[in-house]
Amino acid sequence: MPSSARTAAREVEANPAFRVAARAGYAANGILHLLIGGLVIAVGFGAKEDSDQTGAFRALAAAPLGAAALWALAVGLVALGAWHLLQAFAPRRLTLWSRIGRVVTEAPQGLIFVAIGLVSASVALGARPRAEQAAESLSEGVLSWPIGGFVLGAVGLAVAGVGVGFVWMGLRRSFHAKVRTPDGPAGFALTALGVVGFAAKGVALVIVGVLVVVAAVTVEPDTAGGLDGATSALVALPAGPVLASLVGLGFLAYGVFTVFRARYARLDA
DSSP states (O other): HHHHHHHHHHHHHHHHHHHHHHHHHHHHHHHHHHHHHHHHHHHTTOOOOOOOOHHHHHHHHTTHHHHHHHHHHHHHHHHHHHHHHHHOOOSSSOOOOHHHHHHHHHHHHHHHHHHHHHHHHHHHTTTOHHHHHHHHHHHHHHHHTTTTTHHHHHHHHHHHHHHHHHHHHHHTTGGGGOOOOSTTHHHHHHHHHHHHHHHHHHHHHHHHHHHHHHHHTTTGGGGGOOOHHHHHHHHTTHHHHHHHHHHHHHHHHHHHHHHHHHHHHHHTT
């Protein structure tokens, strides 16, 4: 990244208004996870809903003032994505390998949040996307490549690896490096929410990754899916509704944690 561009990125990063927007983005991400958690629990009890980001956006669109809420989420999520991208490229005094590690960990998060924010905006404008169908179509396209099975399998392993990382962060409580933990009961509650939330989201991502790997091995793109597919896979297991409800509660915990993160996030980390 050219030094002039990096300098400009640092100036934006230091802007107080942009930092407020980034904190608002954490709140928006928390609200999104609260919606997803509610949908996962509803599906666990037999509801026919899409328990993923697009399902949450469509449910919000049907609520009073839903379009305004979707636009607010879109702005917040795009701002949070931009913050992660700045965290990937703006920091100074990093070694080469530290900078590469920062780019690898922060840039994908930034792109994902920007993409989800744009989906929220599209739903506010009247679109009704379905992530599950999009994932299956994308998997079908990848499997048509000469080495598509290997590519899709690698993607599945990567997603599962991210899920394991979330579980590890929750159990090790390494998320404390990203937040200023308050003293007293509030700090204990924040830690408990982080442990449960990170672990539950990690489990869901591991299931998503496994489904993608299965689709690659069996060459059946319909097997691949996102969070909605993971929820359906859980519900199909013995005691599935209970397991899905527990994961849903975990998403609720992660959502509350992320809303609190809007207040306590270490934006210089």
